[in-house]
Amino acid sequence: MGDNDELLGRVNDVNWFHSIPLRDGLVTPGQDNSMDKLGQVCLPEDLTGKTVLDIGAWDGFFSFQAEKNGAKRVLATDHFSWSGPGWGTKDGFNLAHEVLNSKVESMEIDAMAITPENVGKFDVVLFLGVLYHLQDPMGGLRVAADVCDELLIIETHVDDLHRWKPSMVYFPGDSLNNDDTNYWAPNVAAMRGMLKDLGFSRVEVVYPKRPWLRYAWPVRFLSAIKGVLERRGPFRQTINQGRMSFHAYR
Numbered sequence: 001m002g003d004n005d006e007l008l009g010r011v012n013d014v015n016w017f018h019s020i021p022l023r024d025g026l027v028t029p030g031q032d033n034s035m036d037k038l039g040q041v042c043l044p045e046d047l048t049g050k051t052v053l054d055i056g057a058w059d060g061f062f063s064f065q066a067e068k069n070g071a072k073r074v075l076a077t078d079h080f081s082w083s084g085p086g087w088g089t090k091d092g093f094n095l096a097h098e099v100l101n102s103k104v105e106s107m108e109i110d111a112m113a114i115t116p117e118n119v120g121k122f123d124v125v126l127f128l129g130v131l132y133h134l135q136d137p138m139g140g141l142r143v144a145a146d147v148c149d150e151l152l153i154i155e156t157h158v159d160d161l162h163r164w165k166p167s168m169v170y171f172p173g174d175s176l177n178n179d180d181t182n183y184w185a186p187n188v189a190a191m192r193g194m195l196k197d198l199g200f201s202r203v204e205v206v207y208p209k210r211p212w213l214r215y216a217w218p219v220r221f222l223s224a225i226k227g228v229l230e231r232r233g234p235f236r237q238t239i240n241q242g243r244m245s246f247h248a249y250r
């Protein structure tokens, strides 16, 4: 595609979630700050020779990044935001795929329907921003674990950060961020416990960098004030919440 104006027109026709750099000076206008999230997810910079599965890929930012980092095969999967009940479509993925001249493969499949029989097994599995959308979070983690040979990367909403014992918070209706597709947020001990029970030998919190500091009440206090200012919910709710990324190794 040579003509920048024509490309811009096509980009503007899409309702983007991800902010994907397509060309110098042209980033898709997604609501997601994808470059920031990339830092938080700690995707390995060298994926040479690895196979990567992206569960809930949407516009494919992380799939395309895995390809850029050298993965020999990347499979992007989604359903909810491609042709399911979500507001998204697969148009963004298709356009970015074309412009980036990508070899990323794609499969339209619901996260909970993924099995080793229908997608195969992968060295690295990305499960980013998906866990809290699932009514059965342990079942969802089992799906991801069953197709993962080496490293499972999870990015998720977390709650109950003040509790050291494993716990998980349920959000009725749209009480988390006014979104009725948000159901569950685990705390760190619950994540570690579930991933250990699913056969991972080592679980690391990779974001935030100093998780123990994140549990400290002054940090949670300031974060809750930010949450109120950003209208993410009442103070008493956001004080124990946050986003975290985990790397789980076989």
Ligand SMILES: C[S@@+](CC[C@H](N)C(=O)[O-])C[C@H]1O[C@@H](n2cnc3c(N)ncnc32)[C@H](O)[C@@H]1O
Residues within 6 Å of the ligand: 032, 055, 056, 057, 058, 078, 079, 080, 081, 082, 086, 111, 127, 128, 129, 130, 133, 134, 155, 181
């Ligand atoms: C917040 S987006 C995250 C997209 C991408 N993985 C990322 O981290 O930027 C949530 C993704 O989960 C997928 N998903 C799977 N099951 C879902 C469900 N039951 N409800 C909402 N989203 C769901 C959506 O299609 C979407 O791609």
